[in-house]
Amino acid sequence: MVEQTDRGRARRRAIVEAAAALIAEQGSVDLTHRRVAAHAQVPLGATTYYFSSLEELRVEALQHLADQLDEELAEVRRALADSGGDPVALARTLHAYLSDRAQVRADAALYFAGARSPELRPLALRWFDGLVEILSAHTGPDAARAVAVFADGATAHAVLHDEPLDTAALARALTALMRPHAPEDEKRGGG
Amino acid sequence: MVEQTDRGRARRRAIVEAAAALIAEQGSVDLTHRRVAAHAQVPLGATTYYFSSLEELRVEALQHLADQLDEELAEVRRALADSGGDPVALARTLHAYLSDRAQVRADAALYFAGARSPELRPLALRWFDGLVEILSAHTGPDAARAVAVFADGATAHAVLHDEPLDTAALARALTALMRPHAPEDEKRGGG
Amino acid sequence: MVEQTDRGRARRRAIVEAAAALIAEQGSVDLTHRRVAAHAQVPLGATTYYFSSLEELRVEALQHLADQLDEELAEVRRALADSGGDPVALARTLHAYLSDRAQVRADAALYFAGARSPELRPLALRWFDGLVEILSAHTGPDAARAVAVFADGATAHAVLHDEPLDTAALARALTALMRPHAPEDEKRGGG
Amino acid sequence: MVEQTDRGRARRRAIVEAAAALIAEQGSVDLTHRRVAAHAQVPLGATTYYFSSLEELRVEALQHLADQLDEELAEVRRALADSGGDPVALARTLHAYLSDRAQVRADAALYFAGARSPELRPLALRWFDGLVEILSAHTGPDAARAVAVFADGATAHAVLHDEPLDTAALARALTALMRPHAPEDEKRGGG
DNA sequence: TATGAATGAGTCTTCATTCAT
DNA sequence: GATGAATGAAGACTCATTCAT
Numbered sequence: 001m002v003e004q005t006d007r008g009r010a011r012r013r014a015i016v017e018a019a020a021a022l023i024a025e026q027g028s029v030d031l032t033h034r035r036v037a038a039h040a041q042v043p044l045g046a047t048t049y050y051f052s053s054l055e056e057l058r059v060e061a062l063q064h065l066a067d068q069l070d071e072e073l074a075e076v077r078r079a080l081a082d083s084g085g086d087p088v089a090l091a092r093t094l095h096a097y098l099s100d101r102a103q104v105r106a107d108a109a110l111y112f113a114g115a116r117s118p119e120l121r122p123l124a125l126r127w128f129d130g131l132v133e134i135l136s137a138h139t140g141p142d143a144a145r146a147v148a149v150f151a152d153g154a155t156a157h158a159v160l161h162d163e164p165l166d167t168a169a170l171a172r173a174l175t176a177l178m179r180p181h182a183p184e185d186e187k188r189g190g191g
Numbered sequence: 192m193v194e195q196t197d198r199g200r201a202r203r204r205a206i207v208e209a210a211a212a213l214i215a216e217q218g219s220v221d222l223t224h225r226r227v228a229a230h231a232q233v234p235l236g237a238t239t240y241y242f243s244s245l246e247e248l249r250v251e252a253l254q255h256l257a258d259q260l261d262e263e264l265a266e267v268r269r270a271l272a273d274s275g276g277d278p279v280a281l282a283r284t285l286h287a288y289l290s291d292r293a294q295v296r297a298d299a300a301l302y303f304a305g306a307r308s309p310e311l312r313p314l315a316l317r318w319f320d321g322l323v324e325i326l327s328a329h330t331g332p333d334a335a336r337a338v339a340v341f342a343d344g345a346t347a348h349a350v351l352h353d354e355p356l357d358t359a360a361l362a363r364a365l366t367a368l369m370r371p372h373a374p375e376d377e378k379r380g381g382g
Numbered sequence: 383m384v385e386q387t388d389r390g391r392a393r394r395r396a397i398v399e400a401a402a403a404l405i406a407e408q409g410s411v412d413l414t415h416r417r418v419a420a421h422a423q424v425p426l427g428a429t430t431y432y433f434s435s436l437e438e439l440r441v442e443a444l445q446h447l448a449d450q451l452d453e454e455l456a457e458v459r460r461a462l463a464d465s466g467g468d469p470v471a472l473a474r475t476l477h478a479y480l481s482d483r484a485q486v487r488a489d490a491a492l493y494f495a496g497a498r499s500p501e502l503r504p505l506a507l508r509w510f511d512g513l514v515e516i517l518s519a520h521t522g523p524d525a526a527r528a529v530a531v532f533a534d535g536a537t538a539h540a541v542l543h544d545e546p547l548d549t550a551a552l553a554r555a556l557t558a559l560m561r562p563h564a565p566e567d568e569k570r571g572g573g
Numbered sequence: 574m575v576e577q578t579d580r581g582r583a584r585r586r587a588i589v590e591a592a593a594a595l596i597a598e599q600g601s602v603d604l605t606h607r608r609v610a611a612h613a614q615v616p617l618g619a620t621t622y623y624f625s626s627l628e629e630l631r632v633e634a635l636q637h638l639a640d641q642l643d644e645e646l647a648e649v650r651r652a653l654a655d656s657g658g659d660p661v662a663l664a665r666t667l668h669a670y671l672s673d674r675a676q677v678r679a680d681a682a683l684y685f686a687g688a689r690s691p692e693l694r695p696l697a698l699r700w701f702d703g704l705v706e707i708l709s710a711h712t713g714p715d716a717a718r719a720v721a722v723f724a725d726g727a728t729a730h731a732v733l734h735d736e737p738l739d740t741a742a743l744a745r746a747l748t749a750l751m752r753p754h755a756p757e758d759e760k761r762g763g764g
Numbered sequence: 765t766a767t768g769a770a771t772g773a774g775t776c777t778t779c780a781t782t783c784a785t
Numbered sequence: 786g787a788t789g790a791a792t793g794a795a796g797a798c799t800c801a802t803t804c805a806t
Contacts, residue, residue: 004769005806007769008768008769027303027306030220032795032797043771046770048798048799049769053798054796054798108306111347112303114351115299115350121351124351146363146364149348150341150364151344152343152347152348153343153347154340156344157343159302160306160312160319165340172337176337176367177364177367199787223778224779224780234788234789236788236789236790239782240786240787244781245779386789387785387789389790408689409602409689411602412602414774414775414776415777416774425792425793426793427793428790428791428792430792431792436777490688493729493732494685496733497733498600524745527742528745530726531723531726531738532719532722532723534725534730535721535724535726535727535729536722537726538722538726539725541688542698542701547718554715554719558749558750558752559749606800606802607799607800607801616766616768617767618767618768619766621801621803622765627802
């Protein structure tokens with residue numbers, strides 16, 4: 001492969017990070033070698049030297065973003081472990097996440113990339129699946145999935161409104177979704 | 192104005208519809224005059240003759256998609272009017288909407304366009320605001336907003352999983368979100 | 383397609399002719415849009431406007447060269463018709479052909495293109511097959527093929543020596559090849 | 574000098590052989606450092622370390638191919654020495670040569686390189702001149718040259734038809750070309 | 765001695781936009 | 786009114802070559 005020295009690895013990484021930053025800002029579609037090179041402050045040739053195609057760079061950048069989301073998920077996991085699955089605590093954690101614009105836009109970029117190209121879906125679903133898994137320790141699988149779906153909607157909401165739902169609203173919704181549902185609902189729900 | 196004749200108006204409309212179809216399929220980023228012309232089966236010149244720039248064409252196409260969403264919203268309104276705000280009925284309607292892949296992708300395209308360019312946000316928010324407004328006739332404003340947020344998450348979920356959540360899951364979530372919340376939640380929710 | 387006006391057709395043709403000239407000079411491998419544009423004295427964009435790929439332009443240029451060879455073949459046919467298949471007359475005609483450097487190099491370029499890409503072989507074989515067909519009116523099929531093979535060798539010789547074999551040498555060889563062969567040769571020739 | 578060690582010499586040779594193989598396969602035009610390095614399984618840097626330019630590498634590779642042709646010529650010489658210049662024996666030898674696709678393509682590559690760059694012509698003419706020289710021991714100079722020209726044509730024929738002329742056809746032609754020509758032909762051939 | 769790193773030149777290609785007809 | 790022609794800008798990608806280590 002290409003990077004074998006420390007300096008090479010560092011430069012490659014800088015390029016990936018620049019690309020990830022651009023994707024978080026503008027989505028992964030307008031990514032160009034030139035924009036990445038300018039943002040990373042490297043010559044244009046460097047972006048083609050370390051990546052055999054723009055697509056390869058794009059995928060690595062998206063993976064980088066997904067890795068960041070994994071860290072975010074780890075924080076969620078810790079917060080919930082401490083609070084014993086309390087919906088209000090989860091709401092606070094979610095609100096903190098939604099308040100980080102770059103993070104939220106990165107998430108949205110991953111989702112859009114996954115929607116466009118099926119091979120990127122596993123990347124896009126890391127957040128969703130991870131959240132479901134974490135929640136499953138504290139609530140039933142149905143509720144876990146419902147909360148994750150709601151969290152995705154809240155992410156879209158935050159992107160479009162440029163600020164997240166307030167914690168109270170999040171807490172109300174999460175509380176409702178995580179509360180064991182009444183048995184009569186079960187009978188009425190169709191398929 | 193440019194299109195004065197019936198033929199002109201029809202051709203303009205065909206171009207907008209072709210652009211909207213392309214956007215719903217592939218997003219609004221890769222839209223080009225040539226692709227639109229080919230899809231609409233009109234000469235290349237027609238796409239620049241009726242629209243002074245590609246951006247103008249893109250905006251009109253997005254508006255066209257938003258109009259289609261408005262019709263979808265009208266159906267939701269009718270369905271809910273008959274059922275008196277029953278969450279299960281809403282779940283069935285939502286499921287039907289989420290099962291229309293083209294519709295769902297068009298919705299996603301609008302959201303992504305709104306996330307990218309602030310001037311397109313009103314277009315992207317039509318669906319959200321409309322849904323909130325409709326639901327407000329049947330439930331409180333907080334619940335209405337929570338349901339709309341959840342519906343957005345369900346849309347993202349449907350796009351990424353290529354099929355919607357099942358009606359039972361939707362019904363459970365909507366029932367929970369629309370049920371008057373317990374007073375103690377209110378006290379505990381922070382801001 | 384693209385060219386629909388007289389001017390368009392003329393320009394397209396000018397580009398093809400420029401490409402053909404370059405191929406005859408330097409072979410078809412180094413053909414670039416830029417070189418063709420400069421030689422045809424048209425803007426770079428024109429070469430990509432009329433041809434959807436460089437390969438398409440290359441193929442049309444090679445076809446153009448093959449068409450020119452067809453005209454050359456027609457002359458050979460006329461010359462032989464007049465002289466009743468006389469080897470010496472054929473030698474004179476062949477010598478005239480081999481003395482046209484551009485023509486000979488064009489022939490070589492066609493052969494090389496045919497050797498590289500199988501789909502261009504029919505183009506490369508037009509000269510060979512045409513010559514065999516013409517000669518078949520005046521001599522047996524074996525001799526016709528042998529003469530065509532020799533003519534190809536003489537073409538390579540002319541390209542590499544920058545001048546053709548002299549008419550006497552050509553006449554001797556053609557006379558020998560076109561003379562009915564002695565029956566004892568037949569017995570001895572293996573498979 | 575650069576290659577002083579055994580390892581260096583071996584590596585240099587491996588690079589030349591890889592380049593020669595690539596040229597025989599695809600012609601000498603598309604030769605790149607990267608392709609050679611990959612084919613020789615050496616680092617990219619090695620190809621620029623042992624050769625000061627790509628052109629130098631190309632020339633050495635062509636010389637390598639020419640050396641292989643010299644060996645082929647030596648075989649022809651031996652074969653003819655045994656058979657006393659018998660055309661049928663020569664035909665068999667020629668047929669064997671033409672049946673070796675790699676050899677034939679290498680020959681064609683040399684010819685094409687010679688046609689493109691005058692400084693490579695001596696390389697390209699080694700085969701032709703060598704064949705003439707060998708044949709001159711068994712037949713007159715005119716016939717020797719005619720046979721060499723025919724052999725070149727047969728080489729082109731083999732490349733384009735993917736298989737050589739059959740031995741019988743070769744034998745007929747060679748017999749005719751090597752037979753002392755009738756005196757009346759001499760009188761009629763012009764210049 | 766050897767080789768990974770580096771980069772600017774050059775290639776094909778797509779395209780928005782302008783313009784002449 | 787309508788559209789083919791035109792073209793320069795920009796993008797992805799390949800590569801020979803130079804250099805630092």
